[in-house]
Amino acid sequence: MEIFTHMEKYDYEQLVFCQDKSSGLKAIIAIHDTTLGPALGGTRMWTYQSEDEAIEDALRLARGMTYKNAAAGLNLGGGKTVIIGDPKTDKNPEMFRAFGRYIQGLNGRYITAEDVGTTVHDMDLIHLETDFVTGISPESGSSGNPSPVTAYGVYKGMKAAAMEAYGTDSLEGKTVAIQGVGNVAYALCEFLHKEGAKLIVTDINKQSVERAVEAFGATAVDPDDIYDVECEIYAPCALGATVNDDTINRIKAKIIAGSANNQLKSPKHGDIIHEKGIVYAPDYVINSGGVINVADELVGYNQQRAMKKVETIYDSLIRVFEISKRDNIPTYVAADRMAEERIEAKRNSRSQFLLNEHHILSRR
Ligand SMILES: NC(=O)C1=CN([C@@H]2O[C@H](COP(=O)(O)OP(=O)(O)OC[C@H]3O[C@@H](n4cnc5c(N)ncnc54)[C@H](O)[C@@H]3O)[C@@H](O)[C@H]2O)C=CC1
Numbered sequence: 001m002e003i004f005t006h007m008e009k010y011d012y013e014q015l016v017f018c019q020d021k022s023s024g025l026k027a028i029i030a031i032h033d034t035t036l037g038p039a040l041g042g043t044r045m046w047t048y049q050s051e052d053e054a055i056e057d058a059l060r061l062a063r064g065m066t067y068k069n070a071a072a073g074l075n076l077g078g079g080k081t082v083i084i085g086d087p088k089t090d091k092n093p094e095m096f097r098a099f100g101r102y103i104q105g106l107n108g109r110y111i112t113a114e115d116v117g118t119t120v121h122d123m124d125l126i127h128l129e130t131d132f133v134t135g136i137s138p139e140s141g142s143s144g145n146p147s148p149v150t151a152y153g154v155y156k157g158m159k160a161a162a163m164e165a166y167g168t169d170s171l172e173g174k175t176v177a178i179q180g181v182g183n184v185a186y187a188l189c190e191f192l193h194k195e196g197a198k199l200i201v202t203d204i205n206k207q208s209v210e211r212a213v214e215a216f217g218a219t220a221v222d223p224d225d226i227y228d229v230e231c232e233i234y235a236p237c238a239l240g241a242t243v244n245d246d247t248i249n250r251i252k253a254k255i256i257a258g259s260a261n262n263q264l265k266s267p268k269h270g271d272i273i274h275e276k277g278i279v280y281a282p283d284y285v286i287n288s289g290g291v292i293n294v295a296d297e298l299v300g301y302n303q304q305r306a307m308k309k310v311e312t313i314y315d316s317l318i319r320v321f322e323i324s325k326r327d328n329i330p331t332y333v334a335a336d337r338m339a340e341e342r343i344e345a346k347r348n349s350r351s352q353f354l355l356n357e358h359h360i361l362s363r364r
């Protein structure tokens with residue numbers, strides 16, 4: 001991969017490679033844009049097939065965080081980390097401590113949290129070395145695991161999408177096909193089951209599927225069959241790029257709304273679902289509940305305040321759908337415009353010189 005060519009294309013600020021032989025740490029921190037503030041985004045641990053695949057994932061996820069944080073109205077930029085390894089077998093405490101020291105070395109330009117393959121316990125280990133970590137144990141006044149809050153935001157966002165597609169936001173009787181029943185999706189199933197939605201689930205992990213079948217009476221299907229099921233809502237809650245050339249004509253849902261990051265393999269797929277009349281809730285808008293929750297830690301965590309902000313995901317999506325209809329553009333383009341407007345406004349305001357505490361004159 002031509003790394004600088006790739007970074008230049010989407011204007012990435014920084015890519016940091018972290019290697020610690022004794023613990024086996026191999027991590028890549030990608031910082032996309034810090035115009036709005038320090039880059040906040042989770043750490044994913046995954047069994048990447050190649051280093052290029054890991055770099056690409058870090059870069060794509062970091063850029064997504066720039067847009068997510070901007071669209072959520074947070075004064076935060078976008079960044080993300082990937083750790084190369086199997087989260088089930090390759091973790092050790094020293095690995096996360098070493099990673100924490102690398103984060104500390106960035107002196108606040110990047111703040112981390114959980115993502116696929118990492119836990120509150122891992123964040124606590126990082127916290128032994130740096131304060132630039134969120135989603136640590138609630139005992140220390142922190143917000144803990146962001147997944148249930150992400151799920152709540154996705155549930156609210158799904159209701160907004162139902163309002164757009166059906167003129168009512170009730171999900172009672174609607175069939176939701178859920179791909180990946182991990183941390184976020186299991187909590188999402190709880191909300192949906194309570195409201196009377198019918199659930200079809202799949203996962204590459206059989207135990208996760210069984211858990212959802214037992215708890216919510218969900219119907220289980222094989223991983224590849226999830227695209228073919230009759231349903232009103234397709235909820236991608238595993239990894240990215242599942243709306244692609246192979247799946248796009250198989251999806252029967254009227255709505256695509258789920259927690260996964262980077263759901264569209266490429267912009268082209270967002271255009272096609274728009275033309276098909278599918279209501280797509282842009283991933284980084286609907287799944288921003290977790291980052292909204294952990295970001296609240298940066299000002300002294302207040303659960304009530306955080307949840308109130310998470311509920312605004314409903315209104316943000318209604319606004320995205322309105323812009324999409326008004327300007328006849330796909331919803332992913334409408335969301336990008338909303339986020340870019342915020343970033344540009346801040347970038348432009350920087351042209352005015354303001355004395356701040358870092359300036360030499362303020363320290364005389
Ligand atoms: N945890 C959070 O607060 C947030 C998570 N997200 C995104 O939501 C998605 C899910 O996150 P988590 O629930 O935290 O992760 P998780 O690792 O707990 O759950 C993901 C599940 O997907 C399954 N899976 C992986 N590949 C699959 C496939 N091909 N078919 C079916 N199932 C498959 C895994 O076995 C696992 O059970 C990820 O894309 C993540 O980046 C986004 C925002 C916040």
Ligand SMILES: CC(C)CC(=O)C(=O)O
Binds near residue numbers: 287
């Ligand atoms: C898990 C969140 C706290 C942050 C993040 O990385 C995301 O929203 O994807």
